[in-house]
Amino acid sequence: MNPSISIQNVSKSFGKKTILKDIHFDIQEGNIYGFIGPSGAGKTTLVKMIVGMEVPDQGAIYLLGEKMPNLPILQEIGYMAQSDALYNQLTGKENLTFFASLYKLNKGERLRRIEYAAELVNLTSDLNKKVSAYSGGMKRRLSLAIALIQNPKVLILDEPTVGIDPELRESIWNELLRLKNEDGKTIIVTTHVMDEAEKCDYISMIREGSLIATGTPEQLKKQYAADNLNDVFLAAGRM
């Protein structure tokens, strides 16, 4: 299978501080990849470079065969930022409609996608409320709905389930798995929750800007001789 995303020897610094060092790996189509690593490791920076919001200092990133950054390819990327970026004076529906109209969707499709995305994150009954009246978790869910709005081939979600209750978290993960299995979507998720990492097909562990391990959850457990991913995380930290 073709790699959906190819990250080739990417390095990035902000000022004198090196944030990412020579990251190199491929992401296969139709899989869920989990990025784990301590706070400040560089996960968000890497994710932003994949979306094309940051440009690598060295190396290159290809997404669906196109070198990033690339405007037309953004039609195929659904991005959920770590911090919610929403228009607070507008209602949830107006936010969804606005973001939907930035993509190529005809009117019928747009309405259907808005309905679907709102349903998925359980916001249908709150769609006509202003975002300023939303709770933290509701905002997070709206951000996720926006990431899904144009039915992209690739989903890039930066800590999507922070502040979301376990029940809804479960249903969101079931939907992500369904999107992968039925629609063949490629999904990248950064997370600090090892239960969620366990659900990924592959895990990439990033520490201090370096990729220290990539593999299925089973492979990583074997590699670090650990029973669960929590221990893998801790063992990797001690090395």
Place this chain on the structure above:
Amino acid sequence: MRTIALIKRILLQILRDKRTLALLFIAPLLILTLMDLVFNGKTVNPVLGIENGKKQIIQSLKEADIVVKNYEGVSNTDEVMLKYDLDGLLEVKGEKATLTLLNDNPTVAKNLEMKVRQIFNKRAQLQLLDTNNIQRKQLQDAIIQTKYVYGSSDTELFDTFSPMLVGFFVFFFVFLISGIGLLNERTTGTLERLMATPIKRGEIVAAYLIGYGLLAFLQTIVIVLFAIYVLDIVLVGSIWNVILINVIVALVALSLGILLSSFANSEFQMVQFIPLVIVPQIFFSGIFSIEGMVDWLQVFAKFMPLYYAADALKGVMYKGLSLSDISQNLYILLAFAAVFIVCNLFALKKYRKL
């Protein structure tokens, strides 16, 4: 298409924000009305005390709108003036007179002095010419005759700088509100979020210019109509030219506001641009005479958009100039806007490299 979506969203956001709307549409009208009231207030007639005044002199003084009070045997001039609250005291001795002015308000003092001088000069001349009554009457009319190139003897101070005020308010409010608009987009992270969508930098700048431009256009029309029909500000030239000038002023303010917002990190920092960018422009917009300034300052004035705006507005509203007479001012204003817009495209590069 994306631009239209963005414009719709910008307008929707502003419609939700009642205070901003009020700032945009009501505040300028309020301030204009206030200034109109302040500057067009009735002038209070000066009070002049007089000692040994002849009937004729007193008569002439009263005709010149001076309140005259008689005093006899004044020994301490200052004391009398303060005690009776006089603006001046005229002590006549034969054909000579001494005028003491209170001078707590230089404008009042100058005005009073001028009037008294005129009356005495006229008397002196009339006494020289020992002629009959009819000739005397003719002469009285002929001594000083005033003609006006612009305006008339009814022209009030407010009339001469109200055109510039209209332009200033359009500039000020559009600058502030558009600047803060884009600033909010940055501080809430939505601008960065937009960069994960296929929108182009040019589309963002265009949407901001058109969205806020529409509001600025409405605001301009409201201000101009209000100034002309409610406040009765002089308008000799065409109202369409006034609107055209103000729309261009709004465009300059818009592009400058959006540009400067990228150098501010909070709304408070945006407000800090007011003393730097807005206030200096007031000095060069025609309230003060620019010809009287030091040379280097005059050169400085040439870099102020409001200098050209005020010149054009005064030209149309007060002097009745036509569009071709002010076209150079408009071209310069458009050039300002073009430069700011290009700078905007570069400023957004911080967010999107494409």
